[in-house]
Structures are given as structure tokens and as C-alpha cells.
Amino acid sequence: GVGPGSLNANKLFLGNFVHSKTREELEYLHSAGVFVDTTGVIVAIEPECDLAKAREHVFPRLGWESEHVQVVACKPGQFFFPGFIDTHIHASQYPNAGIFGKSTLLDWLNTYTFPLEASLSDLNKARRVYTACVRRTLSHGTTTSAYYATIDVAATNLLADICLALGQRAFIGRVCMDHADLCPSYYRDESPAASLAAARASIAHIRTIDPDFSLISPILTPRFAPSCTSDSLRGLAALHAETDLPIQTHISENLPEIDLVRSLFPGSSSYAAVYDDHGLLTPRTVLAHAVHLSDEEADLVARRGAKVSHCPASNSALTSGTARVRRLWERGVEVGLGTDVSGGYSPSVLEAARQASLVSRHVAMGLAEGKNRETAKLTAEEVLFLATRGGARVLGLDDAVGGFEVGKQWDAQLVGLAVVDDMGETETHDGKGGDDAGNVDIFGWETWEERIAKWLFNGDDRNTKMVWVRGRLVHSRQ
Numbered sequence: 001g002v003g004p005g006s007l008n009a010n011k012l013f014l015g016n017f018v019h020s021k022t023r024e025e026l027e028y029l030h031s032a033g034v035f036v037d038t039t040g041v042i043v044a045i046e047p048e049c050d051l052a053k054a055r056e057h058v059f060p061r062l063g064w065e066s067e068h069v070q071v072v073a074c075k076p077g078q079f080f081f082p083g084f085i086d087t088h089i090h091a092s093q094y095p096n097a098g099i100f101g102k103s104t105l106l107d108w109l110n111t112y113t114f115p116l117e118a119s120l121s122d123l124n125k126a127r128r129v130y131t132a133c134v135r136r137t138l139s140h141g142t143t144t145s146a147y148y149a150t151i152d153v154a155a156t157n158l159l160a161d162i163c164l165a166l167g168q169r170a171f172i173g174r175v176c177m178d179h180a181d182l183c184p185s186y187y188r189d190e191s192p193a194a195s196l197a198a199a200r201a202s203i204a205h206i207r208t209i210d211p212d213f214s215l216i217s218p219i220l221t222p223r224f225a226p227s228c229t230s231d232s233l234r235g236l237a238a239l240h241a242e243t244d245l246p247i248q249t250h251i252s253e254n255l256p257e258i259d260l261v262r263s264l265f266p267g268s269s270s271y272a273a274v275y276d277d278h279g280l281l282t283p284r285t286v287l288a289h290a291v292h293l294s295d296e297e298a299d300l301v302a303r304r305g306a307k308v309s310h311c312p313a314s315n316s317a318l319t320s321g322t323a324r325v326r327r328l329w330e331r332g333v334e335v336g337l338g339t340d341v342s343g344g345y346s347p348s349v350l351e352a353a354r355q356a357s358l359v360s361r362h363v364a365m366g367l368a369e370g371k372n373r374e375t376a377k378l379t380a381e382e383v384l385f386l387a388t389r390g391g392a393r394v395l396g397l398d399d400a401v402g403g404f405e406v407g408k409q410w411d412a413q414l415v416g417l418a419v420v421d422d423m424g425e426t427e428t429h430d431g432k433g434g435d436d437a438g439n440v441d442i443f444g445w446e447t448w449e450e451r452i453a454k455w456l457f458n459g460d461d462r463n464t465k466m467v468w469v470r471g472r473l474v475h476s477r478q
């Protein structure tokens with residue numbers, strides 16, 4: 001049958017649409033229609049549109065036959081929002097989400113992270129972990145993820161297969177780590193050559209399952225400077241120059257890590273300079289964390305056009321520090337959001353957006369009273385921009401996803417906020433009632449801006465009713 005997400009049907013979405021117009025502003029379209037063709041591309045957006053008008057005026061123009069069009073209409077309290085973009089998540093660490101104790105980065109890696117990642121060379125275990133991770137992130141509205149897998153090529157390939165099968169847009173990073181002194185003997189590449197050969201093998205696999213990288217793309221993934229030799233860093237830069245594939249790594253997350261980088265790379269003037277000196281600071285580079293970058297480093301990152309993945313939940317959990325998004329923006333660096341599971345405890349980008357808001361307030365509280373203190377705070381609009389359009393720019397996808405425009409792909413979520421009826425019963429429109437997160441608009445007096453703020457601060461996956469990637473329904477909540 002032709003379901004609301006089948007690939008071979010044209011689709012019409014009717015109702016409320018909310019997306020970022022600019023960094024500062026959300027755009028609200030009400031009673032609108034968005035027309036998505038069989039390839040998942042938005043081909044028309046009509047304001048003041050209902051089914052009758054669509055049938056009479058728009059379908060003929062598009063050459064669509066009414067009886068074959070799938071229609072999804074918002075119920076009261078529902079709206080369409082662009083799918084979330086997670087610019088930094090370790091699929092391989094998903095079982096550890098929430099486990100970090102009082103550790104900080106370097107002991108956290110050795111205590112919790114490397115043993116778990118190493119164990120995923122068991123492909124049965126990898127399949128269960130990766131399937132759970134992709135299903136769960138889809139259920140939270142994540143339509144694109146930039147994943148770190150592990151050093152194991154077969155398991156990394158499995159993650160690519162699972163993303164393709166479940167329909168999530170994904171960047172798949174086979175983790176490179178070959179520094180004998182800094183990586184555990186049970187979990188490292190044997191040599192720079194072996195590390196590069198493994199990276200190439202993982203790229204070759206993705207080429208066989210998605211030749212144009214239209215949904216799944218490889219991403220070159222030197223774990224971070226301390227776990228890599230100069231030779232492997234240079235080799236990955238050469239591979240980037242050859243393929244133009246994106247690059248992801250970590251930078252300047254905590255202070256002992258920065259000291260370690262200084263001692264390992266005495267010839268480079270800063271952490272950012274280490275990557276630059278090895279040819280890895282490019283417009284396609286995604287740098288996670290960037291908590292402690294100096295102004296000079298931020299300027300270097302901006303000059304090279306490299307991007308930052310802000311991981312607020314992780315930076316708080318591992319007590320890494322408070323990253324200053326406003327300062328990065330002011331210096332011309334593009335920023336997106338990362339859950340950084342499992343440094344971050346939650347697979348939800350909505351949670352990351354909420355944490356970005358709170359962390360920006362901690363940044364503000366650390367500043368003297370005055371203009372900077374006010375401007376450090378990120379608004380609801382700004383953190384939702386980070387979660388969608390900002391992430392699209394960070395991953396080089398801004399022509400394809402991140403907002404609702406003709407020519408972009410339909411990567412979207414249907415969000416439902418509960419409303420309460422006259423008897424005080426929560427009505428959730430899905431026949432169950434009562435289980436939505438606290439988004440009750442009892443008297444219908446809230447503005448849409450207030451509803452969005454309540455979703456941001458109180459919402460969760462219960463509010464994520466349906467999720468589409470490239471026009472395909474990839475999650476729905478019964």
C-alpha cells in the first residue's frame with residue numbers, strides 16, 4: 001500500500017510550518033501547503049492553501065493526479081519543523097549514554113569509552129547498538145547525523161548499512177587512531193598506513209551501497225590530535241584533497257587535553273594550528289567542542305572556513321567548560337549542535353538546544369554586567385537555528401536541508417503539543433491522551449512564539465509524531 005511515507009507517491013503537507021528565517025528569527029506559515037514530489041524534493045509552497053485549493057490549482061500545475069497524492073494535515077497544536085541535524089554523535093558510545101561519573105575527558109576515554117568501542121568488533125553487538133542508536137535518534141527527530149563509529153571497518157560498514165536501511169541521512173566516520181603511546185594496545189591502528197587503508201575501505205563500502213553519497217556519506221575522522229601521528233593526520237589531509245570528503249575531529253575540549261597537544265606537537269603554535277599545519281582545517285572540517293579556543297585560534301578557524309559543533313550537554317557532563325557560541329559567531333565561525341553521545345548524556349538534539357540555551361546563560365553569568373553579558377545569552381530562535389540550519393551549514397548541506405524552501409529536500413518532523421479540554425483532560429490527538437510532555441495550552445491564549453519556547457524547554461520524543469527524510473516516513477509514534 002501507499003503509506004504517508006512511501007517513496008513513490010507525491011505528498012502534500014498542510015497546516016503550520018515553522019523554520020528559521022535567519023539566525024534571530026523563526027518564520028511561521030499557517031494554513032500553508034508544502035508539495036513534495038516522489039524524489040522527496042519540495043516543488044511548491046503555497047500560503048493559504050487547503051486540499052480543495054491544492055486540487056483545483058496546484059496539482060494540475062504540477063501534473064499530479066489527485067487520487068495518488070498522500071496528504072498529511074496538522075491537527076490542532078501540531079506543526080511541521082525541519083528535521084534536527086546532529087553534527088557530532090558517537091553511535092558506538094550509545095550504550096554508555098548517562099554513564100560518566102565524575103570523570104573528565106582523558107580518564108573518561110580510558111575508563112568508559114575505549115573498552116566499549118573496542119567491544120563493537122563483535123558484529124552482533126555492533127548491529128544491536130547501531131540499530132538502537134539510529135532508531136532512537138530518528139524518534140527524537142534527528143534526520144541527519146554526523147557519526148563516529150569505531151576503528152573496526154566491518155562494524156563501521158554495518159552502521160552505514162543500518163542508516164541507509166532505516167532512512168537516516170548520515171555521515172559515517174571510521175575512527176582513525178594510531179598513536180602507540182596514547183591509544184590503548186587493545187584499541188588502535190597498527191600504523192599510519194593501516195589507518196589510511198581502513199579509512200579507504202570504509203569509503204569504498206559506502207560507494208557500493210550509495211554511489212552518489214546521496215543519503216550516506218563517508219567522513220574522514222582522525223579521532224583527535226593526541227590519538228593520531230603526524231603521518232596519519234597528513235595522510236587523511238591528502239585523502240581529503242583527493243576526494244573532497246568532509247572531515248570531523250575534536251578540538252580544545254578540556255585543559256589537560258590542550259596541554260597534552262602542546263607537548264605532543266611542540267612545532268605548532270596552538271591546537272588549531274596543529275590541524276592547520278597538517279592540512280586538516282578546511283571548509284569541510286567539523287571541529288567538535290572548541291570550548292577553550294583563543295581568539296587567534298577562532299580567527300584561524302574562521303579564515304579557513306572550518307566549522308564548529310557545539311556540544312553543551314557533553315561539556316557540562318565532563319566539566320570540560322562553557323563554549324562561547326556568540327563569540328564564535330562574532331568572529332565569523334559557523335556553528336551547529338552536537339549531542340556528543342556519550343560524553344553527552346542524551347541522544348536528543350532538542351535537549352542539546354535546551355542545554356545550549358542554559359550554557360549560554362552560564363557564559364553570561366561569568367561576564368561583568370553590561371552589553372556582553374546580555375548578548376552572550378542565546379534565544380530560543382537562535383538555538384533552534386543551531387539545531388537545523390546551522391547544522392546544515394556545518395555539514396555542507398545548506399542547499400539540501402535545514403528549512404522549507406522549494407528545491408530543498410523534505411527532511412522534517414511533525415511536532416504535536418498537547419492541548420487540554422474543558423474537563424482538564426489532556427488531548428493528544430492520537431487517541432491515547434495524557435502522555436505528551438508538558439505543553440498544555442489550556443485557554444488557547446499562547447502565541448506561537450510561546451508554544452515554541454514551551455516545546456524547546458519541556459518537549460521530548462513524545463511530541464515527535466512523524467519524521468521524514470527525503471520524503472520517506474522514517475518514524476511515527478503510535
Ligand code: GUN
Nearest residue numbers: 090223224250314340343
Ligand atoms: N576526544 C577524543 N575522543 C573523544 C570522544 O569520544 N568524545 C569526546 N567528547 N571527546 C573526545
Ligand code: FE
Nearest residue numbers: 250288340343
Ligand atoms: Fe565527541
